[in-house]
Amino acid sequence: MLNIGNVVVQPRFSINGILLPTVLSCRDLGITVSHDLSPSAHISGITVKAHQRANLIFRSFVSLDASILLRAYLTYARPLVECNSVVWSPCLKQDIKTIEHVQCRFTKRLPGFKNLTYTERLKRLKLLSLELRHLYSNLIWCYKISFGYVDISSDEFFAASPAVHTRGHPIQTVLKT
DSSP states (O other), rough: OBBSSOOOOSSSSEETTOOOOOOOOEETTTTTEEETTHHHHHHHHHHHHHHHHHHHHHOHHHSSOOHHHHHHHHHHHHHHHHTTTTOOOOOOOHHHHHHHHHHHHHHSSSTTTTSOOOOHHHHTTTTTOOOHHHHHHHHHHHHHHHTEEEOOGGGGEEOOOSSSSSSSSSOOOOOOO
């Protein structure tokens, strides 16, 4: 049983007379949910797996061609840190840095890229930072919710702007807090 927050549920639940244990986190649909709803536990788990896959790529490929290694990274490692990112979206700087470190470390290990800065490596490889990719993903979901492309009520997240005359797009909304 997972208690969300600091309040402990008093009636302990049981199945067939066996009490359910209280845990601090659990996995649901591939996402680690912690008692404080912080994504940090999930992020540390997926970044460990992504680093392991990146290491496996360098150990498995005989070729040291950067384009082949990069393609393997984009196929096998990067999806780990992007899957369902709108659900566990990182907001703490330490979590964002932890995720970004996966791509930073991988690109630094590519032949001929060791002495370049991270931004220079991204430019040469024509990659976006993972932080920017997360932002794009969040914006795409906001668009889908706003215009009814997904079965989620936009009224739960957005409110129409009270201004009668707005500059820009005629359907301006503001986030509900």
